[in-house]
Amino acid sequence: MRLLSFWMSHREELAAMVERHLFLVLWSTAIATAIGLPAGIVAAHRPRIGRPLLAAASIAQTIPSLALLGFLLPLPFIGGIGPRIAIVALILYALLPIVRSTAAGLRSIDPSVIDAGIAMGMTARQLLWLVELPLALPSIVAGIRIATIVGIGTATIAAAIGAGGLGEYIFRGLSMVDSTVILAGAIPAAVMALLADGILTWVERRLSPGHRQRSAAVPLAMATAVLLLIVVAGGAGFGPGRADTIVVGSKNFTEQVVLGELLAQTLERRGIRVTRRLNLGGTFICDRAIRSGDIDAYVEYTGTALAAILKQPLEKGPDAALTSLRNAYGRSGLSVLAPLGFNNTFAMLVRDEDADTLGLTTIDDLHRVEAQWRPGFGYEFAERADGYAGLLRTYELRFTTPPRVMELNLVYRALASRQVDVIAGDATNGLIKALHLSMLRDNRSYFPPYYAVPIVRSAVLLARPELREALNTLAGRISEDDMRAMNAAVDVEHRDVAATVRDFLDATLPN
Amino acid sequence: MTDAVVSLLGVGFSYGTHVVLDDLQLTVGAGESVALVGRSGTGKSTVLKLIDRLLLPDTGSVVVEGRDTRQWNPITLRRRIGYVLQEIGLFPHLTVEENVALVPRLEGWPVERRRARAHDLLELVGLPSSEFGNRWPRELSGGQRQRVGVARALAIDPPILLMDEPFGALDSITRQELRNEFQRIRRHLRQTVILVTHDMDEAFALGDRVGVLERGRVTFERPAMTR
Numbered sequence: 145m146r147l148l149s150f151w152m153s154h155r156e157e158l159a160a161m162v163e164r165h166l167f168l169v170l171w172s173t174a175i176a177t178a179i180g181l182p183a184g185i186v187a188a189h190r191p192r193i194g195r196p197l198l199a200a201a202s203i204a205q206t207i208p209s210l211a212l213l214g215f216l217l218p219l220p221f222i223g224g225i226g227p228r229i230a231i232v233a234l235i236l237y238a239l240l241p242i243v244r245s246t247a248a249g250l251r252s253i254d255p256s257v258i259d260a261g262i263a264m265g266m267t268a269r270q271l272l273w274l275v276e277l278p279l280a281l282p283s284i285v286a287g288i289r290i291a292t293i294v295g296i297g298t299a300t301i302a303a304a305i306g307a308g309g310l311g312e313y314i315f316r317g318l319s320m321v322d323s324t325v326i327l328a329g330a331i332p333a334a335v336m337a338l339l340a341d342g343i344l345t346w347v348e349r350r351l352s353p354g355h356r357q358r359s360a361a362v363p364l365a366m367a368t369a370v371l372l373l374i375v376v377a378g379g380a381g382f383g384p385g386r387a388d389t390i391v392v393g394s395k396n397f398t399e400q401v402v403l404g405e406l407l408a409q410t411l412e413r414r415g416i417r418v419t420r421r422l423n424l425g426g427t428f429i430c431d432r433a434i435r436s437g438d439i440d441a442y443v444e445y446t447g448t449a450l451a452a453i454l455k456q457p458l459e460k461g462p463d464a465a466l467t468s469l470r471n472a473y474g475r476s477g478l479s480v481l482a483p484l485g486f487n488n489t490f491a492m493l494v495r496d497e498d499a500d501t502l503g504l505t506t507i508d509d510l511h512r513v514e515a516q517w518r519p520g521f522g523y524e525f526a527e528r529a530d531g532y533a534g535l536l537r538t539y540e541l542r543f544t545t546p547p548r549v550m551e552l553n554l555v556y557r558a559l560a561s562r563q564v565d566v567i568a569g570d571a572t573n574g575l576i577k578a579l580h581l582s583m584l585r586d587n588r589s590y591f592p593p594y595y596a597v598p599i600v601r602s603a604v605l606l607a608r609p610e611l612r613e614a615l616n617t618l619a620g621r622i623s624e625d626d627m628r629a630m631n632a633a634v635d636v637e638h639r640d641v642a643a644t645v646r647d648f649l650d651a652t653l654p655n
Numbered sequence: 656m657t658d659a660v661v662s663l664l665g666v667g668f669s670y671g672t673h674v675v676l677d678d679l680q681l682t683v684g685a686g687e688s689v690a691l692v693g694r695s696g697t698g699k700s701t702v703l704k705l706i707d708r709l710l711l712p713d714t715g716s717v718v719v720e721g722r723d724t725r726q727w728n729p730i731t732l733r734r735r736i737g738y739v740l741q742e743i744g745l746f747p748h749l750t751v752e753e754n755v756a757l758v759p760r761l762e763g764w765p766v767e768r769r770r771a772r773a774h775d776l777l778e779l780v781g782l783p784s785s786e787f788g789n790r791w792p793r794e795l796s797g798g799q800r801q802r803v804g805v806a807r808a809l810a811i812d813p814p815i816l817l818m819d820e821p822f823g824a825l826d827s828i829t830r831q832e833l834r835n836e837f838q839r840i841r842r843h844l845r846q847t848v849i850l851v852t853h854d855m856d857e858a859f860a861l862g863d864r865v866g867v868l869e870r871g872r873v874t875f876e877r878p879a880m881t882r
Contacts, residue, residue, distance in 0.1 A: 260744030263707055264758050264807075265733030274757070278748045 146324045147331075153640065154328070162332055165309035168227060168302060169295040169336075170373050172234030177288055180239050184246020184284070185272070194247060201240040209233065209301045217305065217432070230299065230307035237298055238291035242284070249283025250276055282351045285365075289344035296337040300329065306393070306424035306433065310336075315396060316423060318551065322638065389417040390604065390611065393439035395430050396423045397553055399488065399572060402630050403443040405645045406622075407598060407615065413649070414614040426524060427452055434599060435476060441600040441615075445488055447592035449473070449599075451530035465593060479602045481612065482619035483595040486627045490525070490591045491571040492535075492584040493559060499582035506587040507539055510566060518545040520564030522552030530592060532568070538590040556581070572624055574632030596622070621652055658685045660815060660847045661706055665715035667871075668701055675701050677871030678715070685814075688841065688848040690862025692855055697868045699851035700741070703817045706849065708732050719815070734762065737808030737846070741819040743800055745792040751777065751803050752788035758810045776806040779840060798829040805837070809844070818850035822857065834860050 151158055183201075187194025207215070216229045253276060261271045277284075303311030313329025347365045390411055394404030404422040411418050421439050424430055431453050433439045446465045450456045454472040470480045492507050499505070502512065510517070525531040526549045535541065548564050555567040560579040569576070571583065571594075598615050605612050630648055633639040661683045668676040675698035683689045693699050704710040705717045708724040717724045719732060745754050755773040764772070777784040780802040792800060801822060808816060821837070822830045834857060841848070841861075851868075852858050858865045866873040 254744070254747075256740060256742035256744035257746060258744075259742075260738075260740055260746070263709065263733060263738040263740060264761075265730045266761065267730055270761060275746060275748075279746075 147327055150324055150328050158328070158332070161308065161310050161312060161329070162336070164227070164307075165296070165299055165311075165333065165336065166372065168230055168234060168299045168307060168309055169292060170369070172231045172299075173238055173288060173292050173295055174369070174373060175231070176235045176238035176242055176291060179235070180242030180287070180291075181246055181284065183239070184243045184287075185250065187243060187247040188250035198240075198243060198247070201243050204236040205240045207236075209237070209298050210304065212236065213301070213305050217429075227302075227307045229305060230302035230309075233302070234295050234298060238295055241290040241294070242287040245283045245287025245290070246280065249280030249287075252283070253279045282348050285344060285348045285351060289341060289348065292340045292344065293337045296333055296340060300333055303423070304396075304425055305429060306421055306438075308421075312423055316401075318553070389419045390441065390608070391419045391421055391439045393424050393430055393433055393442040394422040395427060395442070396425050398574070398634050399570065399627065399631050400443065401641055402627075402634060402645060403484075403596065405641050406618070406649070407441055407443065409642070409645050409649055410618055410653075411611070411614050414610060416608070416610065416614065434478060434601060437601065440604045441598055441611075443484070443596050444599045445594035445596055446483070447489070447530060447594040448528075449597075450592065452524070452528050455529070466595075466597070469597070473599065474602070477602050479600050479605050479612075481598040481600060481615050483597045484618050485596075485620040485622045486572055486624040487593050487595050488570050488572045488624075488627065489586070489594045490530075490568050491573075491576075492586075493556075493567050493569045493576065493581045494565065494584060495559060495562075496580040496582050498565070499584075504582070504584060506585045507535075507590070508587055509584065510539070510541055513565070514542055515544050517543065517565035519543055519547040520555045520558050520567045521547050521549055522555060522568070523549060524552065525568045535568075535590060538588055572627040572631060574628055574630070574635045576628065578632060578636040596627075617653055626652075659683065659718075660685050660687075660720060661849065662718045663702070663705065663712075663715070664718065666705065666712045666717060667714035668698070668705065668710065668712050674871060676705075676712075679872055681866065681873050683847055683849055685847055686845055688850070688861065688863045690858035690865045691849070691851045691868050691873060692853065692858040692865060693851070693868035695853060698871065699853075699868055700819050702868070703738070703819055703849065703851060706815075706817060707736050707738055734758070734811065735813050735815060737810070737813045737816045739801075739804045739808045739816070739818040739821050741823060743804035745800055745803055745807070747792050749792075750788065751782065751790050751792070751795070752784055754792065754803060755806045755810055757807070762811055764811075772810065773806075776809055777803075779809075779843065780806045781836060782806070797825050798833060801825065801833060802836075805840070809846075814845075814847060816844075816846040816848045818848065820852055821850060823852065823854075830857070837861060 183197055187197050204212075212233050213229065216232055257275060257279070258271065261275045266274065299309050300311030300314055302309055303315050310329040310333045314326050317323065317325030317327070317329065392404050392408045392411070394400040401422045404420065408418045408420050421433070424433060424439070427444075427448055430439070430442050430444075434442060444453075446469055449469055450465060454469070456468055456472060466480065466483070473480050492510070494504055502509075504510070504512075519532075521532060526547065532547065536543075548558070550558065555564070556569060556573065556575040556579055558564045559567045559581065569581075575581070576583065598618075600611065600615070626648065630644050633644045634641055659682045661681075663679050663681040666676050666679040667674070679702070681689075681702070691699055691702060701710065705712055705724070706719060708727060708729045711725060719727065720735070724732065746757070749757065752770070752773045755776055756769040759769045759772055773788070774784045777787060782799060782802055787795070787799070792803070795803065805818075805821070808818075822833045825833065838860070848861075850861060864875055866875050
């Protein structure tokens with residue numbers, strides 16, 4: 145029931161995601177067919193070239209999809225976030241079944257049929273088009289069918305690098321620990337795969353030699369595919385959007401999605417057109433996206449930017465931090481606008497009851513439990529310079545049990561359910577209150593300040609001065625409590641992000 | 656013979672070290688029907704493949720219509736020859752009529768002419784196209800497939816017809832029937848026919864002359880029976 149009402153309330157977004165998903169799968173399958181079919185023909189006719197070709201396609205198939213996306217990310221032209229890289233990855237996965245089934249279909253043709261064609265004076269080309277391809281067609285379509293089904297499944301992962309599609313709901317659901325939202329993306333993807341399977345199996349049967357309606361099936365299937373491609377290509381599109389819209393991005397956790405929506409709605413209230421590319425991925429993906437121009441603006445945190453992106457020494461004072469940030473970003477053509485107000489510092493969190501019974505108030509107090517407790521972190525905290533390693537060094541902590549590393553949004557629940565005992569979370573997370581967690585004071589001032597600041601491409605600010613004006617209305621307007629309340633509304637009360645932000649803006653900036 | 660259509664002059668051919676044909680002499684005149692008999696492995700099919708330029712001789716030359724097969728464009732040559740393969744090899748994705756009309760299609764005949772020709776040929780081989788034209792090869796019996804194979808080979812009325820064990824895989828009653836049928840068909844056609852078979856009776860029934868292929872050569876045992 146919740147699922148149905150979720151779909152109803154998100155139907156426009158759902159339609160856009162289905163369309164984007166189709167766009168990814170259809171284009172990648174179409175291009176993979178255009179490459180794989182000739183490759184399959186070569187593989188069947190010239191085994192010496194064919195064998196390494198098939199081996200290469202097999203290797204591409206074995207690379208885990210997330211890793212493949214990671215490899216492609218830094219490449220020129222195809223790299224960068226968005227659909228292009230996802231399509232390239234999907235093509236690589238679709239190639240093997242298509243090449244293999246094309247070659248198998250051609251090799252399985254009765255040799256006497258080929259002999260008859262040669263003996264009657266067919267040229268190699270006539271033989272291919274009039275005899276070999278028609279006879280191999282059911283097998284080729286079977287390969288395309290498998291490629292399509294695999295593609296529909298794999299395309300959900302494309303959301304991890306901001307390519308959109310139904311995977312966005314799955315990732316959003318994972319980060320909200322909300323199975324309804326996961327299902328909202330997973331079910332349409334599964335239905336899509338079943339439909340594709342059904343339709344292409346039907347086409348395949350029609351195409352088997354000696355079927356009555358055979359002649360009608362080929363043009364029919366081709367026309368349908370082309371029509372779908374045109375419809376979908378019209379809606380989605382490769383580029384980051386029309387020239388006059390501002391593309392707002394965000395990282396892939398609740399607060400970031402809320403802040404992205406906040407930027408978007410603030411701009412829209414000033415009549416500026418916005419394309420949302422929220423939930424793109426981690427810090428590094430957002431940074432790459434704004435540098436490549438795939439997005440125009442997103443909200444970063446001062447400490448994260450200095451330590452993780454710019455690899456600068458950590459500045460303790462907020463003003464010093466902001467100055468060195470502006471200098472470093474300025475060299476890359478990016479502008480740092482006025483801070484939004486709150487400081488989302490890393491917070492070492494423990495359960496309220498433990499804090500009470502053991503009298504834990506500061507991070508130093510963790511020395512009392514370091515022999516028994518198990519820490520838990522998100523992936524970034526485990527890796528970053530301002531993360532776990534620095535924390536241990538500064539506080540001379542020695543946990544006996546190695547930390548459990550997991551998706552950032554899962555650590556709060558892992559703490560509440562006693563799978564881990566101390567976590568690094570965000571100070572503004574809405575779950576802190578809801579799950580009865582306590583924050584330990586950073587008495588050695590290890591964590592730099594993490595003030596939220598909008599980062600905008602300078603070129604866009606120059607061309608659209610009204611942008612700076614609009615975003616500066618947010619300066620200093622969001623307190624830690626405001627942010628925690630909005631995060632709680634989304635994460636705990638399962639309220640809609642857009643509605644939460646709208647209510648906040650109505651209350652804070654009425655005009 | 657001055658009007659020789661096909662001549663093999665001192666032809667030698669071997670697969671690797673296995674010598675199949677050795678200094679073979681054979682001349683076939685226009686409109687003549689020659690049957691070659693021999694045990695399996697004596698190179699009967701090889702002779703036909705040499706004439707259709709599916710193979711080129713190691714030594715000697717194969718001359719078709721006055722020109723060495725080495726000088727023929729293979730496609731042009733093969734269009735002048737109808738070839739009924741031992742396994743026939745009907746196209747399973749084409750109907751009976753489409754199978755017969757395929758070579759005319761390659762030759763660029765207009766649809767109407769193609770259809771009329773297929774109709775006539777199917778009539779000739781005893782498979783009226785109203786009943787059989789739209790069937791698929793898999794819906795036919797072995798004998799019917801053989802007839803379609805003959806009709807397909809005759810589609811553009813080539814001057815030469817090659818047949819490899821044309822009725823080989825069939826039961827004896829069907830063979831007898833087809834043999835009579837083919838004699839009837841022959842009376843309507845002007846083709847030069849070269850057929851190979853392992854069956855003596857078939858050779859004498861279908862050939863004006865019968866050659867025996869043995870140790871790489873052809874010998875003509877006796878003149879064909881007069882009818």
